Amino acid sequence: MTKSRLEAFSDGVFAIIITIMVLELKTPGPNSPPGVAALLPLLPTLLSYLLSYIFVGIYWVNHHHLLAASRHVNGLALWANLHLLFWLSLFPFTTSWVGQTHFAPAPVGVYGLVLLAAAAAWDMLRRVLIRQHGAESLLGISVGRGVKEWVSTGLFALGVAAAFAFPRRAAEATGMFDHATWGSLIAFVLYCVVSAIWVVPDRRIERRMAGAE
């Protein structure tokens, strides 16, 4: 089984997910204030779009690296990949919900749950590919589950817990955060921290592959 179609199909899905999220950025209606002030109500949606764009970008870059280190894929890997893409396909929904409700706690919590599910699906795909290639393979020694993975899972879980546990309305929350609670703000900041951790591409694979050449 060659991996080229897995890559092509996944690239298509990644490209569509990352692009259709922007469709939620609706143009201001005819009754909106004149000038650029009309864009102010869109800021929450733009902000949540930006974060999701970065997360999909992270998954695409790491998918790129993971598959580059793989030699072939079996039927199980095809389904593990489809499973990952399923959770990613829910990003446009949660992103739009977060933006429309101006960071209300329930959407922010569900957003984090989907992030957690995608992270778990990513780990399953990684394991399936390693089991197929063997722990001694280039893939096996390159993509172990390291500190970054554990930290992000922890921060996602913490964010979800915060979103649901601190329902107190943030007193100074106005404008784009008018439905936010202390919990949902903490959660959103934690998600941003995770994205910052990962924007640096996974040098481990790049370095080890270079070393193996």
Next chain:
Amino acid sequence: MTKSRLEAFSDGVFAIIITIMVLELKTPGPNSPPGVAALLPLLPTLLSYLLSYIFVGIYWVNHHHLLAASRHVNGLALWANLHLLFWLSLFPFTTSWVGQTHFAPAPVGVYGLVLLAAAAAWDMLRRVLIRQHGAESLLGISVGRGVKEWVSTGLFALGVAAAFAFPRRAAEATGMFDHATWGSLIAFVLYCVVSAIWVVPDRRIERRMAGAE
């Protein structure tokens, strides 16, 4: 005629179909109940999305296997492939209709009819490719019409018949099944059974191709 563009184009269509279905998952409106309870009315849509996602995934995986076993494609195969993709392109419509009507019998029946049509189109594509490669080819010996194909066609037909034949409202049907009938519930369960049969990828091709190497 090389098969690479057929694969690339089909991957694009598969990727779009599987992704735009999620656009039907509309975010809860401003008058929805607060908290995650707002997601409850979306459950039917999510459930039908999940089933359709799996079906498109099955077609993609099997398409992957079928083309991997093919050496070249002629003009007839291009059109047989477009014919298959046409029926798959109707999945977002039927999926959305089933979800919005909470499993009403007519949408569930039409959903099954489109599944039947796609299955027939798949069989036509398979036959066209086999005729071109010869019954003695790797393709010919790998992808015969086996038990799984007959069983799924039978279950689809049974489901469609049930959806239209048992219009009695399921007495206990409330919430996400409030428009469901006994027939439509039976039909939906039958479709799920078929999807479960097929999630296991077609080992026949994988095994025979491995054997032929």
Next chain:
Amino acid sequence: MTKSRLEAFSDGVFAIIITIMVLELKTPGPNSPPGVAALLPLLPTLLSYLLSYIFVGIYWVNHHHLLAASRHVNGLALWANLHLLFWLSLFPFTTSWVGQTHFAPAPVGVYGLVLLAAAAAWDMLRRVLIRQHGAESLLGISVGRGVKEWVSTGLFALGVAAAFAFPRRAAEATGMFDHATWGSLIAFVLYCVVSAIWVVPDRRIERRMAGAE
């Protein structure tokens, strides 16, 4: 300049155009009649979708053949290709307009004008590629402008003229044709005739390429 990215990008655009047209097929609203009767008002949209699907399919198949016979592409060919894709990108709009107005004369006429523009853009792309490869090349001898091209252009033009010239409401036009005129019905039939002429893939290229091997 390799042609692979031109093919990949075009495949993406073809795949999206052919798929988003189906988004116009809106599910019946909550006040629609129960049962499959709810689908009746969708028939015009389904019919126009089907015709446009076939036209996009024809362009994809012929694009496949045209590029298969080309060896390389220059900057001019990239723009000639983008020009073709521009007109194809208007198909979802005209298709939806025809369907929503139940074959009213203006939409049917504009639909034909876009078909004509796409045909002209196709011819320009063909000429650009032939000029680049030389009239003696495989491409030059394979894809001359033959009878089929002239006939389709004529039928398109005839259809457009009919749509605008015979505004008399078809007396028996009811249901899905309630806004149709004699002219728009004639036009739509002519477009269908052209699609039928072309569904047969361009054997000329296939045959000559086979002969050249």
Next chain:
Amino acid sequence: MTKSRLEAFSDGVFAIIITIMVLELKTPGPNSPPGVAALLPLLPTLLSYLLSYIFVGIYWVNHHHLLAASRHVNGLALWANLHLLFWLSLFPFTTSWVGQTHFAPAPVGVYGLVLLAAAAAWDMLRRVLIRQHGAESLLGISVGRGVKEWVSTGLFALGVAAAFAFPRRAAEATGMFDHATWGSLIAFVLYCVVSAIWVVPDRRIERRMAGAE
């Protein structure tokens, strides 16, 4: 790191951006005037769509050339590419806003700001790739920042300034320009001039690559 997936993913995003913009071209409603006159109110949207289509086309063609001259891409280039695609992904939004407001100054100004941001992101991608390949590489000598780049940045900036600085309603602005100001009309014309400059593909790379062979 091979560049093929970067190209495939980018092609997907380019294809989707260029195609979904047309979704903003909504069909005339049931109360619109009969005949082709119903299309008149769509002219601003069609015009802004056409301009954005050309800009995305320009980026795709130049991306094609830039990557053709590159041998490999590192992690930083992947993110520089994602950064470029982010700004391009905002084109459908600004395009639609310009069209719906009939060239009002704020949308036209924001449209120009996104064009400026995309141009800056393009320059960053170019620099990242050149730094990786070395100034003496084929890429380094082919894609310097020339006159065209400086002129377009200047014209974009001039357009944005004009859109915000001349709020006087153009007295004769009627119909499709009924919300336009002198500033916004000047800005739109300047953007069109830039697009005209670039439609001619970047011959420098083509010529130097041909020369290097």
